[in-house]
Amino acid sequence: MDFSIDEPSRKLVNELDDRFLRGIASRAPVTDEVGAIPPENWREIAQSDYARLFHPASVGGLGADGVTQAMAMERLARACPSTFWSATMSVLVCAKLIHTYGDAEHHGRLLEPLLRFERLACFPVVENTSGSDASTYTTAVRRDADGYVITGEKSRITNATTADLGVVLARFEEHEYGWCYAFVDLRQDGVRTYRMHDLGLRGMPWGGIVFNRARIGVRDVVPVRLEEFPHGMAWGWLFISIAAIAIAQNALDASIAHARSHKAFGRPLIHMDRVQEAIAEMRTQIDAARLLAYRCAWHRAEGRLAQDLVGMLKPYATEMAVRATQHAVQIHGAWGLTHGYPVERMYRDAPMNVIGGFASNRLRELVAQDLGLPTPYQDFDWLKATGLDVDCAVHPGALLSAGR
Amino acid sequence: MEFAFDEPLLRMRELGRSAGYRYAAPSAQLRDNGAIWDERLFTSLARAGVAHAAIPLAYGGLGANVLETVAVLEGFGEGSGDTGLSLAVAVHGMLCALPIALLGTPQQRDRYLGAMASGTWLGALALAELDGGATASGHDVTATRFLDGWILEGEKADVINAPNAHHFLITARTSSDRRTAFVVDRDTAGLSVAPDPAQTAVRTCRMSRVKFSDCRVGPQAVLGTPGNAAAGLVPLLAALDRTCLLAPWLGILREVVRLGRETAARRFVLSRPLAHSQSVRAALVDGQTLVEAASGLLYRAAWQLDRSEPASRRDAAAAKLFLGRAVRDVTRTVAELCGTAADGLVRRAYRDSLLLTASGGGVEVLNVVIAGPAPSRTA
Numbered sequence: 001m002d003f004s005i006d007e008p009s010r011k012l013v014n015e016l017d018d019r020f021l022r023g024i025a026s027r028a029p030v031t032d033e034v035g036a037i038p039p040e041n042w043r044e045i046a047q048s049d050y051a052r053l054f055h056p057a058s059v060g061g062l063g064a065d066g067v068t069q070a071m072a073m074e075r076l077a078r079a080c081p082s083t084f085w086s087a088t089m090s091v092l093v094c095a096k097l098i099h100t101y102g103d104a105e106h107h108g109r110l111l112e113p114l115l116r117f118e119r120l121a122c123f124p125v126v127e128n129t130s131g132s133d134a135s136t137y138t139t140a141v142r143r144d145a146d147g148y149v150i151t152g153e154k155s156r157i158t159n160a161t162t163a164d165l166g167v168v169l170a171r172f173e174e175h176e177y178g179w180c181y182a183f184v185d186l187r188q189d190g191v192r193t194y195r196m197h198d199l200g201l202r203g204m205p206w207g208g209i210v211f212n213r214a215r216i217g218v219r220d221v222v223p224v225r226l227e228e229f230p231h232g233m234a235w236g237w238l239f240i241s242i243a244a245i246a247i248a249q250n251a252l253d254a255s256i257a258h259a260r261s262h263k264a265f266g267r268p269l270i271h272m273d274r275v276q277e278a279i280a281e282m283r284t285q286i287d288a289a290r291l292l293a294y295r296c297a298w299h300r301a302e303g304r305l306a307q308d309l310v311g312m313l314k315p316y317a318t319e320m321a322v323r324a325t326q327h328a329v330q331i332h333g334a335w336g337l338t339h340g341y342p343v344e345r346m347y348r349d350a351p352m353n354v355i356g357g358f359a360s361n362r363l364r365e366l367v368a369q370d371l372g373l374p375t376p377y378q379d380f381d382w383l384k385a386t387g388l389d390v391d392c393a394v395h396p397g398a399l400l401s402a403g404r
Numbered sequence: 405m406e407f408a409f410d411e412p413l414l415r416m417r418e419l420g421r422s423a424g425y426r427y428a429a430p431s432a433q434l435r436d437n438g439a440i441w442d443e444r445l446f447t448s449l450a451r452a453g454v455a456h457a458a459i460p461l462a463y464g465g466l467g468a469n470v471l472e473t474v475a476v477l478e479g480f481g482e483g484s485g486d487t488g489l490s491l492a493v494a495v496h497g498m499l500c501a502l503p504i505a506l507l508g509t510p511q512q513r514d515r516y517l518g519a520m521a522s523g524t525w526l527g528a529l530a531l532a533e534l535d536g537g538a539t540a541s542g543h544d545v546t547a548t549r550f551l552d553g554w555i556l557e558g559e560k561a562d563v564i565n566a567p568n569a570h571h572f573l574i575t576a577r578t579s580s581d582r583r584t585a586f587v588v589d590r591d592t593a594g595l596s597v598a599p600d601p602a603q604t605a606v607r608t609c610r611m612s613r614v615k616f617s618d619c620r621v622g623p624q625a626v627l628g629t630p631g632n633a634a635a636g637l638v639p640l641l642a643a644l645d646r647t648c649l650l651a652p653w654l655g656i657l658r659e660v661v662r663l664g665r666e667t668a669a670r671r672f673v674l675s676r677p678l679a680h681s682q683s684v685r686a687a688l689v690d691g692q693t694l695v696e697a698a699s700g701l702l703y704r705a706a707w708q709l710d711r712s713e714p715a716s717r718r719d720a721a722a723a724k725l726f727l728g729r730a731v732r733d734v735t736r737t738v739a740e741l742c743g744t745a746a747d748g749l750v751r752r753a754y755r756d757s758l759l760l761t762a763s764g765g766g767v768e769v770l771n772v773v774i775a776g777p778a779p780s781r782t783a
């Protein structure tokens with residue numbers, strides 16, 4: 001066990017930090033305001049090593065260790081969580097899916113433009129009927145005269161309106177696995193997208209995608225077992241957890257700065273015990289979540305699934321960040337709820353991570369299963385025959401009124 | 405960074421776990437019922453390496469570093485399920501022995517460490533020494549100069565291991581703002597031990613009130629530099645409190661969550677196992693999550709103590725704040741799952757969690773340490 005950070009990775013992360021703080025962070029308020037990521041952001045990330053950190057040298061990456069990847073992610077997320085979500089969904093989650101499930105020779109053409117940020121990818125899974133219950137999904141890939149077509153609607157998708165490429169989870173009846181990842185070119189006639197407006201992370205392009213017999217190349221449909229799905233998705237849970245940790249850290253820093261400079265009742269706010277308690281709690285829980293995130297990233301980059309650990313991380317980290325932003329609002333008073341102030345944005349951004357990419361409670365069920373507590377469901381009349389479903393009709397009040 | 409338990413570290417945790425399981429667990433409830441200190445059990449733990457893991461090899465200990473010691477103690481907590489005995493063992497082998505090893509003179513080291521490693525001499529320490537006097541009452545011990553030595557006056561409450569101890573590690577006020585550390589043998593004239601017959605928590609760790617009345621000690625009883633306890637001993641004890649005393653609780657919490665899972669599968673409410681309730685499953689997942697998250701904070705704090713640069717008091721305090729809360733919340737949740745059937749470890753852990761969260765000055769001290777220095781009122 002070793003908690004030290006080696007010099008090269010510290011240097012690399014600091015360089016990213018400098019770069020992101022100068023540009024992307026300063027544009028974060030505008031990104032939120034107009035609901036779109038400025039083109040300069042993409043240029044600045046493309047000039048950095050960000051995308052290549054996550055991938056092995058064999059596909060053109062730098063093969064950074066897991067903890068360095070996690071630290072780099074936190075830097076971008078602290079600068080602008082909307083940009084972070086959009087970029088990382090593409091260059092981490094989608095790129096991993098492409099080089100894990102695709103073949104290097106044929107799908108290299110898809111990967112390289114993503115790593116250069118010339119193109120953007122999305123990972124459409126969820127549909128209108130349900131967020132995480134795959135049995136309700138209807139989007140399907142079917143054979144056509146000269147290849148495959150996909151039909152169906154995916155909704156609440158990151159990068160839906162800006163992505164060039166979709167790594168789509170779809171039904172694939174012709175194969176024994178029943179499911180596939182389809183690498184779909186989204187710039188074609190059979191694809192229509194629409195924007196959805198969300199509470200937070202407003203800069204992130206969120207929306208729906210309608211496939212109407214959109215064409216897919218024969219080699220761009222990869223059969224996959226549904227049980228495999230968490231392997232790819234766990235990268236998403238990890239990056240979303242890191243987004244939460246970054247927002248919590250920003251909330252903490254803002255709170256400390258405000259509590260040190262702002263005076264009330266003749267003393268700086270930080271001299272108030274309740275403020276110190278909030279700061280101590282935030283700092284402690286952020287540290288706990290961050291160390292757990294590092295541990296998950298380390299296992300993942302060493303090639304282990306670590307599904308239970310990542311499944312525990314996401315509910316903890318994302319709900320922790322919501323509490324942290326609540327503390328920050330309490331410390332900032334009404335400024336924390338005033339449009340245009342950073343804490344107000346954090347307060348809206350934080351809950352997105354709790355629900356995005358599987359809600360907390362869904363993940364808890366997944367972990368429970370790993371811990372040997374499976375999820376049964378039976379139609380059940382909870383209180384029948386116990387007598388606890390009956391209002392008390394024999395009561396002292398009746399006795400009393402009869403006597404009068 | 406590297407998050408694996410490597411082979412040596414796994415061996416240490418297993419050493420603690422198997423010793424706890426073999427020697428302590430079978431009699432834990434019995435000793436708790438009667439508030440019993442079992443001398444032979446303690447000697448077995450010394451022989452197995454649990455009680456002396458951190459004592460240097462030259463004195464017959466295992467010479468483990470803090471990281472390894474924490475692994476031993478985590479294992480011991482899990483294997484023994486004995487909150488009190490874990491406390492007694494860690495106070496003896498780590499909080500009493502390490503200050504002597506690190507701050508003591510060669511004579512002090514030679515005199516105490518060998519007999520402490522073998523388990524022949526038991527070391528004692530007042531619970532209040534963990535908070536640097538933050539909770540000290542007006543009766544706290546004072547030391548005044550007498551010839552080349554000192555006269556000790558006053559009393560210490562809740563002295564861990566006192567009824568059976570050979571010697572006591574104490575701090576005493578030597579001037580209005582200075583404290584000095586001493587190691588005082590039990591047979592010193594003027595020192596008396598009054599057992600607490602009504603000890604309610606950590607009952608397998610015996611505690612007493614210790615009185616010093618015209619208790620004269622020579623200069624050889626001073627540990628470190630006179631007047632220097634606040635710079636030497638107190639930060640060391642605080643660091644060991646937040647690592648070595650915390651470690652068994654991580655193991656205990658792991659075991660409590662495991663018992664919670666077992667209970668949820670076995671206990672029926674409304675004609676179905678508790679585990680069929682989504683809320684119960686979520687609570688157990690959250691309990692396991694807190695165990696994993698606390699483990700990162702604890703092992704980081706331990707790892708920092710093995711390095712040459714100063715260990716962050718803030719990081720260690722965060723470990724204690726986090727695990728203290730986790731123990732409080734999770735033992736309560738699991739006790740509720742067990743309902744009226746709560747017994748054994750779950751009941752003891754729930755009861756004793758208060759001592760963990762209250763020791764070292766409690767959250768009042770931890771909050772201030774973690775929130776960090778504030779600018780002065782006029783700044």
